[in-house]
Amino acid sequence: MGDRMPAVTPLVTRFAPSPNGRLHLGHALSAIIAHDLAKASGGRFLLRIEDIDGPRSRPDLADEFRRDLAWLGLEWEEVPAQSTRLASYAAAAEALKARGLLYACTCTRKEIAEAGARPGLEGLIYPGTCKHRPPDPARPAAWRLDAAKALAATGPLLWQDELAGPQAVDFSGLGDVVLVRKDLPASYHLAVTLDDAADGVTLVTRGADLFAASHVHRTLQALLGLPAVRWYHHPLLTDETGQKLAKRRGSPALAERRAAGENGRMLAEQLRMQHLRLGT
Ligand code: GLU
Numbered sequence: 384m385g386d387r388m389p390a391v392t393p394l395v396t397r398f399a400p401s402p403n404g405r406l407h408l409g410h411a412l413s414a415i416i417a418h419d420l421a422k423a424s425g426g427r428f429l430l431r432i433e434d435i436d437g438p439r440s441r442p443d444l445a446d447e448f449r450r451d452l453a454w455l456g457l458e459w460e461e462v463p464a465q466s467t468r469l470a471s472y473a474a475a476a477e478a479l480k481a482r483g484l485l486y487a488c489t490c491t492r493k494e495i496a497e498a499g500a501r502p503g504l505e506g507l508i509y510p511g512t513c514k515h516r517p518p519d520p521a522r523p524a525a526w527r528l529d530a531a532k533a534l535a536a537t538g539p540l541l542w543q544d545e546l547a548g549p550q551a552v553d554f555s556g557l558g559d560v561v562l563v564r565k566d567l568p569a570s571y572h573l574a575v576t577l578d579d580a581a582d583g584v585t586l587v588t589r590g591a592d593l594f595a596a597s598h599v600h601r602t603l604q605a606l607l608g609l610p611a612v613r614w615y616h617h618p619l620l621t622d623e624t625g626q627k628l629a630k631r632r633g634s635p636a637l638a639e640r641r642a643a644g645e646n647g648r649m650l651a652e653q654l655r656m657q658h659l660r661l662g663t
């Protein structure tokens with residue numbers, strides 16, 4: 384078709400903060416990357432509040448997050464918060480249970496540690512204690528994805544990270560992850576996969592600390608007949624000593640910097656430069 388440039392597909396990206404703590408520089412970088420990738424493609428940048436963390440969720444923080452994003456100079460469309468979508472999580476969990484892909488687990492953290500669980504990519508790898516025993520109906524149960532059955536159902540799967548390249552789904556560092564928490568009709572993995580599909584997200588951007596979760600999310604997409612998205616796991620910000628920036632080491636919250644009169648748009652520019660230097 385002549386020598387026209389190939390059309391750029393408009394991307395739909397999102398920033399999905401959990402209102403259980405204030406936003407910090409790492410969150411700002413995630414939001415800026417998602418925003419800029421969407422806008423550069425003529426697409427849409429969404430904000431979704433992931434507020435299903437029970438008593439740890441603080442509704443007042445959602446407003447603070449919106450003010451932080453505006454202060455950074457970002458424009459977004461907000462989609463419904465996770466707390467409004469619990470019925471869709473429960474329905475998907477029931478469908479997976481009906482196919483025998485989930486099993487009930489009544490173990491406590493302590494029991495899992497005592498069963499000799501080895502460390503994996505997301506904490507301890509569940510040693511499978513409940514996989515072959517009937518659940519004790521007197522104890523609260525979580526529901527875990529039987530990774531072996533899931534892989535048998537999907538066959539070999541690939542997912543695409545824009546920076547790291549193609550990845551083969553691999554549960555060896557994850558084990559049988561929780562899809563339904565004891566206290567909620569979903570876990571992070573199930574909720575985020577369903578929401579990204581419902582919101583039409585095409586490129587999931589988030590920090591490299593969540594890289595391994597995408598093995599689970601790609602599997603859930605295949606099991607639930609959801610479209611395969613692409614991922615962009617950005618490198619994490621580090622301090623001068625090379626340590627990950629984390630709130631526990633006292634980096635000030637965005638809201639504190641905002642209140643102190645710092646220019647948010649200039650901070651956003653600095654983070655963009657830093658991201659380029661981190662070697663995308
Ligand atoms: N809500 C998650 C968090 O704040 C992020 C989810 C995601 O980007 O997949 O850590």
Ligand code: ZN
Nearest residue numbers: 488489490513
């Ligand atoms: Zn168990």
